[in-house]
Amino acid sequence: MKQIEAINDFVIKFANVNGSGSASANELFAKAILRMGVPVSPRNIFPSNIQGLPTWYEVRVTEQGHLGRRGGIDMMVAMNPQTWDADVAELEPGGYLFYDNTRPIPQSKFRDDIHVLGVPLTEISNTNYSDPRQRQLFKNIIYIGALSVLLEIEIAVFKKLFEEQYIGKELLLESNMKALNLGRDYVLKNMSYPLGICVKRCDNVGNKIFTDGNSAAALGCVYGGATVAAWYPITPSSSVPEAFQKYCDKYRNDPSTGQHRFAIIQAEDELASIGIVVGAGWNGARAFTATSGPGISLMTEFIGLAYFAEIPVTIINVQRGGPSTGMPTRTQQSDILCCAYASHGDTKHVLLLPEDPYECFEHSAKALDLADRLQTPVFVMTDLDIGMNQRLSRPFDWDDAHVFDHGKVMTAEELEAGKDFGRYKDVDGDGIPWRTLPGTHPTKGSYFTRGTTRDPYARYSERGADYMYNMDRLQKKFKTAAQIVPAPVLRKSHKPSKIGVIYYGSTSPSMLEAFELLEKEGIHLNGLRLRAFPFADVVEEFIHDQDLVFVVEQNRDAQMRTLLINELEIDPAHLIKVLHYDGTPITARFIHAAIRDRLKQSDSPKKTSKKSKELA
């Protein structure tokens, strides 16, 4: 029988029951491999449920550092009877099925082309523990112990991880080590090891950190100086404000009084969340909210107000599958258009597009500066894949010389000196007006903020000329924004090519891997990773320099492609869709196949027929 053979390059999937305590055991498994210097990329695939429904944890072990989802399963740890059949079916031929054989499972439930590894986990656990909760929790550690022998993961790294986790709780350290050894001993005595797939120490992790995008975004808000956060619980964004609270509790207390240098409100809904942020931003505090698609829908009226009345607002949108309630625990990039053009009337908003936790941190801090500088809503468009999964990423960095950019705020001294203040007047030619904060000066600089039209001095006006002056100025401001948002990242092909790929956000690691796969077949592509909207001039130049550009994204309607076509007036035939939208993270295999097949259809992309466009 075929046997999958691979060192440091395989995918193992844990099928568990939600609420059984498997998450921390599985994370321990992933971290142990990392500590052996081998990159891993784990993903939680979880239901909208607290207890009882199936949940999976997929770990890609990848010496090459390919952090995207690979697709295909080499080893299944089948701990959930509910999903047994589907889990067994998902295994690649020659793969490994690890299961609890305490109770016999009929032969018909297995496959002939896979390697079956049974360990009596329940029996071992029940023999050694009497408390029901302990039996369950330690069973998880027992299977990690068994796997560590089968896959040759060093026991020393587990010991170290337990020691770090249970500082001052020696009892827990010992009991966990005991459970781990129960699993190890069983395999050592009864089974042959290692398997065809195994882990071998290497040095490819370096100084990288292992964290999730939501925590990273929260930390970015701490570093970026956010003091007010308002939010309403919604998956997959709730852990952003929760992490913000955690970091603030640690780093934002006045050392002499213990008073907080932050205010966090769990509001009654998303309308109030964004309203609080608008109020705080208007009054000069840095404020943010975190939400997901349905929350954005509710916030759109306020987003229009903040755009038109020019109030700094930072919104972290951890995208999930839409529309409506959609797929609350699955990932997508499907809020691009609804955020770029949120609210009625002519509106446009700044979007930042982080690719990983490092950029979640960087862009969230940056968003607070940009919102103040541009006096407008700024969206950090992350998604569930980056937000809720731990990802290997560059370590965070911070320049201590960085000064918060508060933008154009007129001071009492400037007002006193007689500087002209027109709240909605373009005095610097960049479309950005000056503002004053409430309470600044006894007689000068006050104005009335409103969502209705006004003249450059903030006086109510329905005159067409006043309205157009304002709208055109906002347009000019948006052009200014294009010059100061994070620039796109160009990846030139290794051999000359006139075919390009545009991608963004969480698609990034899979795209990088797809470049390699395609290059092996002689397909060379120029890549441009977008990091923000509005688009910098180089985006248009890039598109014009190519004969054909693929736009790879994770939604049904090719939203970024639409935005490019609309904003840059690109011929739609020039931009080919590559769309992945089943709720799982996009894979290199998918991108590779889609691009290869499309290029096979026609050697001359310029002569694209209407029919082939539709096929793409």
Place this chain on the structure above:
Amino acid sequence: MTYITKPRLHHPTLQTNKVGYTRRDYEGRVSTLCAGCGHDSISAAIIQACWELNIEPHRVAKLSGIGCSSKTPDYFLGASHGFNTVHGRMPSVLTGANLANRDLLYLGVSGDGDSASIGLGQFANAMRRGVKMAYIVENNGVYGLTKGQFSATADRGSKSKKGVTNTDSPIDLVGLALQLGATYVARAFSGDKEQLVPLIKGAIGHGGAAFIDVISPCVAFNNHNGSTKSYDYVRQHNESVSRIDFMPQRSEITAEYASGDVIEVEQHDGTFLRLRKVDTSYDPSKRYEALSYMNDHHERGEIVTGLLYLDPLALDLHASLNTSHLPLNSMQEKELCPGSKVLSKINESLR
């Protein structure tokens, strides 16, 4: 609408208050509301209250929603920053503004459509949180700007100008404020300035969420026979329980207050409220008795006005959150950014 432009120059002999401002310094732009609108009387009462309290106008932030009432912040305190937000959402914006800078005074102006219909949720939650503010609803029972539709505070059985009878039960914002934890709750009538000005002063001086529902007749759409929010109806059915005075310091009770029961209560910041009871059996320190008193009178068609409930030592959202005494909007990198050394440690913990 008033067409007469106000002269810019003040009369030199105009009296100034302790901070050197005349009453005119508290005015705003010329009102664009209908002549005789109750809302203009409320604006005048706000002006009077702020002048008497010696508040520097620029230390007030005035926020509103959408509607006739919400337009009024343009017509008073012209030297203050104002924010005409979106319909029914003033409370959240005010909450955020208050969190950003606790040193300013926050005045929320809203209407019955704004607070009881579209914005009921935000009204309720701002009261629950105890945001320090003076929240004034200018309650006329109709939508004025859209020409006379019933709002959620219209009494069941009241008739619209077009003759339609309202069949829905009214939402009583005072009742809700009492239930939801507001710590200063009053009802007033825009036609009774003597009662209204001290109530506004008391609300501004209050340490937590202060709410005043001011019945404010709409002369264009709700001042006819059959309306329960007309000038005539309110005058005939007004049952005042108390008169108050707001005092920066305790002062001697003079003879003019001799009638009725007089109580003085010290507030969170050492200021005093002097309460002159009209109904001597009324006890404004009992939240649920206030509710029941008001409901009993409502059944009889009477509108109870005055200070209905007071917790003089109430604290606010900042106290609950233990936020810094320094305004959050004044903090910079030094106070807010933990710096690169801490970040290295965080990185280390994530390996």
